[in-house]
Amino acid sequence: MKKFIIYIILAFSLYIILLEVTTRVFDLSEQTVPEANLNNNMLLKPNTEGVWVKGGMREIASHYKINNQGFNSLKDYTVLDSNKINIAIIGDSFIEGFHTDVENSIGRLIEADTRDEIEVHEYGKSGGNIVDFSLIFKQWIKNRYDYTFILISDRDLDAYDAFFMEKGNKIPKNSIIRKIYNHLSSIRYININHGLHIKLKEIFSCYRCSKNNQNTNITQYVNSTALQEFDKSCVFIYEKDKLSPDIIATSIKLPCLEIIHQNKPHTYGFDSHWNLNGRKNCAWVIEHYIKHNIVH
Amino acid sequence: MLFNSIDFAIFLxxxxxxxWFVFHKNLKLQNILIVVISYFFYAWWDWRFLSLIIFSTLVDYTIGLKLENEKKQLKRKILLWVSILVNLGCLGFFKYYNFFLDNFITAFSYFGMHIKTNNLNIILPIGISFYTFQTLSYTIDVYHKKLKPTKDLIVFSAFVSFFPQLVAGPIERAxxxxxxxxxxxxxxxxxxxxGIRLILWGLIKKVVIADSLAPTVNDIFTNFSQYPSSILLLGTFFFSFQIYCDFSGYSMIARGVAKLFGFELMTNFKYPYFSRSIGEFWRKWHISLTTWFRDYLYIPIGxxxxxxxxxxxxxxxxxxxxxxxxxxxxxxxAWGGLHALLFIPAILTTKKNRIKDHxxxxxxxxxxxxDSIRILCTFCLVSFCWIFFRADSIDTAILFIQKILLFNFESINYLNPYDNQPLGIEYxxxxxxxxxxxxxATKxxxxxxxxRTKGIFxxxxxxLIITFSAQICSNLSFIYFQF
Structure with missing residues (x-):
């Protein structure tokens, strides 16, 4: 038995070394995008830039740039041009947009299509829910933009607690474990591509609860208080299968636009976020709505 | 619990x-542990169907003991039939109830009789076909006095539920x-x-080969009407490798895990795609099931x-x-029938003409x-039969074959639906x-x-290869779990 355990330890150590070397040489591991406490909000560290990597074989490698406000965008959201139509887009990871180059974000696509007649600011943060969106709206958007588009799904609407807004104090301190994690490309690779952290959490905390939660796509509860925070400048956008028609009919009083898949959004098996085609679809819906509104 | 999941990587x-460290001093305790962890392993999928395994265990354990004590042949025969009926009854109800019902309704409708019935929403308990056959073999062997029944219920429960081979075999003989x-x-x-090497090679087969081919196969078999013959042939050959790697991968992992616990399970596959005839193929494919049918069905019927x-x-x-x-x-x-047709020439040839396995x-x-031509032909025939195995219905399989027979070898840039990239890494x-x-295969x-050093490396x-190939959310279930 002793020999076998030594064999396993040696094989496993060699495996970790090989994994570390390979992931570094081929740049397969995501560099963690650092978070920052900005006015007590848990956002991304301003003025950081890099390549965001996902996929076992670097299938996604996209350029990101964090602006002064802590969002992934080429622009800082300080000055608005009164000669342009100013719009804001709020949402979760789909709007945050790490899955394509920041140069191809929904905002940049709209601006390019309209020859800069429209100025777009994107307020996206992964994990965000309706409470976060309402707080973003109150803090940065209300009465500043001509239009605000909010990407929602069933799962965003049943939250009663913000995920990242007003949670700046929750940013993990640079503990030894975290430093090791940040420095070990192999561990980051396993964590991102095999969901090690999520799996361990599931198994050792509340496996059944989390499993049930994952399976719940259609919610029966809607946080109507958060929904009431949005004013008439706001428009909700959604994907057909991700927002129930009942909720649209009964709970949402503002306009709702369905994102029509004009371009086939190819998603990866390991990542269901939009690629460029998905973003084009979203941009087209927003542009079309604005043009239609101006004409009328 | 899937062998290719992090859950299992923690469990094992x-x-x-x-x-080996806590229960190693007492054999009974080790067996109790095996039963408990096997039930836990099974319950991870659905605890409700544990009752079915326990029921099957108790029935065959009791009948085994009664068979030993019973001297009258008629009563022995009744006991055997009770076991067969109970086991096949469970299997029949869970697996075939709706099938028979649908076919009865269709058959009666040909005579103008329209029967209204409701299909039951039955979930197929995972691995039922495997453990049912395993327990049946025990009772039949005891009946034929080839085996002495065990008096130890824990031992028998461990035999029925041994977790490495519980859900997809190999179907072990008592x-x-x-x-x-x-x-x-x-x-x-x-x-x-x-055992470690077997587990790793099994995972390579499953995760690296079978799972990487799965999206392409699924896409081609689902949207076959959109593709030319060349792509359909590609899908057919890919499926041949997918099913082989998926199932033989599982069997290898099962054998490897069993070895870690000090057990030897039978080899289920012996490189079947290098067979030079259908007969040879069946001596090398799913050996545990083939030999089961040979011993408990083929030989008894003559x-x-x-x-x-x-x-x-x-x-x-x-x-x-x-x-x-x-x-x-x-x-x-239909798949079985096609193989029977392909097998007939082997019956008609004399033993002298039969080729050796090496x-x-x-x-x-x-x-x-x-030999090369024979290997290629056998592989093509087996792959052709797999179309029926993979298709949703006979009609679909026929349409699929018709589309292949159009011989439309138009060159199209097929993109793997998994990553929207041309096939490259898969090849x-x-x-x-x-x-x-x-x-x-050729040793x-x-x-x-x-x-040892080479082994570690x-x-x-x-x-490392498994880590790079496996992806989150893509730890696909094994195909044979559904059987």
Missing amino acids: PIVFLMY SNLLPQFTKKRIFNNENAIK GSRVSKLKTIINVCIVFLVSGFWHGANWTFI ISLNAFKLPSLS LFLSVFILVEYLL TISLYSKN IDAVLF
Whole structure:
């Protein structure tokens, strides 16, 4: 038995070394995008830039740039041009947009299509829910933009607690474990591509609860208080299968636009976020709505 | 719990350490641990169906004991039939109820009788076909006095529910596995290292080959009407490798895990795609099921010791039942029937003309031209039959074949739906895999390493390849779990 355990330890150590070397040489591991406490909000560290990597074989490698406000965008959201139509887009990871180059974000696509007649600011943060969106709206958007588009799904609407807004104090301190994690490309690779952290959490905390939660796509509860925070400048956008028609009919009083898949959004098996085609679809819906509104 | 999941990667070391460090002094405690962890392993999927395994265990355990004490042949026969009816009754209800109901309704509708019934929403308990056959073999062997029944319920429960092979085999014979539970297990370093290699190679087959081919196969078989013949042929050949790697991968992992716990399970696959005839293929494919049908169905109904015509009928019965065992769909029966037709020439040829299982190689380690052609032809025939196995219905399979027969070899840039990229890495994986399998089949290389340092390096590299190929959310279930 002793020999076998030594064999396993040696094989496993060699495996970790090989994994570390390979992931570094081929740049397969995501560099963690650092978070920052900005006015007590848990956002991304301003003025950081890099390549965001996902996929076992670097299938996604996209350029990101964090602006002064802590969002992934080429622009800082300080000055608005009164000669342009100013719009804001709020949402979760789909709007945050790490899955394509920041140069191809929904905002940049709209601006390019309209020859800069429209100025777009994107307020996206992964994990965000309706409470976060309402707080973003109150803090940065209300009465500043001509239009605000909010990407929602069933799962965003049943939250009663913000995920990242007003949670700046929750940013993990640079503990030894975290430093090791940040420095070990192999561990980051396993964590991102095999969901090690999520799996361990599931198994050792509340496996059944989390499993049930994952399976719940259609919610029966809607946080109507958060929904009431949005004013008439706001428009909700959604994907057909991700927002129930009942909720649209009964709970949402503002306009709702369905994102029509004009371009086939190819998603990866390991990542269901939009690629460029998905973003084009979203941009087209927003542009079309604005043009239609101006004409009328 | 899937072998290719992180859940299992955590489960296995824990139970391994408990088994060899906490419970190693007492055989009974080790067996109790095996039963508990096997039930836990099964309950991870759905705890409700544990009752079915326990029920099956109790029935066959009791009947086994009664058979030993019973001297009257009639009563013994009744006991045997009780076991057969209970086991096949459970299997029939859970697996075939809706199939029979639908077919009865369809059959009556031909005579103008329209019967209104409701289909039951029955969930197929995972692995039911495997453990049912395993327990049946025990009762039949006891009935034929080939095996002494065990008086130890824990041992018998462990035999029925042994977790490495509980859900997808190999279907073990009581005469092989049961005695292993009654002997004290001593940890064997060499065997454990072999077990690790088997697990890793099994995972390579499953995760690297089968799972990487799955999106392409699923897409081609779902949208076959949109593709030319060339793509459909590609889908067919890919499925041949997918199902082989998926199932043989599972069997290898099962054998490897069993070795870690001091058990030996039978080899289920012996490089079947290097067979030179359908007969040889069936001696190398899903061996545990093939031999089960041979011993408990083919031979009892006469086998080959009857006239040629009767032998052909017997073979057809076995293949049709084997097809039906796989699933409640006419596609599986058609698959079995096709194999029966392909098997008939082997019955008609004399024993002298039958080819040996070992391929003779020339100086370049290559088979002769005639053997190469035979291997290729057998593979193409087997792949053709897989179309029925994979298709949703007979109609779909026929349409799929019709589309192939259009011989439209239009060159299209097929994109893998998984990553929207042209197939490239899949071809590479498959080519390397076929080469390694060939070298293993011809015994040019061995799966196990005699040199310890080399072994450590190979295991680390295999694990590395698995890590790079496996992806979150893509740990797909094994195809044979549905049977």
